[in-house]
Amino acid sequence: MKYKIVSDSSSDILALAQVPFASVPLHIIIGSHEFIDDKDVDLELLEKTLAAHKGPSSTACPSVGDWLKAFGDAETVFCVTITSALSGSYSFAMSAKKEYEEQFPGRFVHVIDSLSTGPEMALIIEKLQELILSGKKREDILREITAYTRRTHLMFSLETLRNLANNGRVSPAVAKLAGILGIRVVGQASAQGELQLLNKCRGEQCVLSSVLKYMKEMGYQGGKVLISHNGNEKMAAALADSIRESFQASDVRFYTARALCSYYAEKGGLLVGIECPDINS
Ligand code: X90
Secondary structure (H helix, E strand, O other): OOEEEEEEHHHOOOOOOOOOEEEEOOEEEEOOEEEEOOOOOOHHHHHHHHHHOOOOEEEEOOOHHHHHHHHOOOOEEEEEEOOOOOOOHHHHHHHHHHHHHHHOOOOEEEEEEOOOOHHHHHHHHHHHHHHHHOOOOHHHHHHHHHHHHOOEEEEEEEOOOHHHHHOOOOOHHHHOOOOOOOEEEEEEEOOOOOEEEEEEEEOHHHHHHHHHHHHHHOOOOOOEEEEEEOOOHHHHHHHHHHHHHHOOOOEEEEEEOOHHHHHHHOOOOEEEEEEOOOOOO
């Protein structure tokens, strides 16, 4: 086996059609319940358990051993992790890379810190699949994927920041907005891989027009957009429609987020990964 793509489960990707792939689950711990974010995770039970639980809850990233198992026996691994600013996933993947390359001389692991999560990771993974399928050499894939990650972005709309705030994943200033009823926070993954606030909205229209406005400001001109949502297909579809109306050359898909992103984005949350044009071509 030559190439393999591996990511942690925050990418929401469970399988790829044409290239070997493994997803390494994060865990969500709610009291005595532990949810493993794999293909069998019960998202409805996760939501019910969270709603009924009064105490703290938390998450845990993959261990070095989990990553090593996922690398398997691949000669070259491309590994994509959730932002290193908010999780230990990247640093454990880097330790696993070191062990793997020491143990198996000649094998190679390239770890990409997405500085993001969810749909932006999915864009990176889909691009990796495309580059591998086009028969490119490892060095060319590395160069092209590095360039690609500079033109992808992540935006989000969140109705509550409770789980992010309780787990210390947002700055105290942002955490203050955690539970304000009726306020949706629109923001982006910053260049440092943290949550950055862009706007506070009341109502869906404000969210839709804000996301479109920031997309344009980021340089989006039509290209791939992936939208994941937690229990908000209506708004995901409305956003997809308005992107298609505004940009002829857009290619938009939306889907339900899996456990890790659902836990942090919470009910009603949307994550939007966008691909801006390649200005060098
Ligand atoms: O290691 C762990 O336990 C995982 C911690 C993950 C914490 C952040 C998850 C964010 C999920 C929320 C909105 C988008 C934020 C984007 C910022 C880069 C999604």
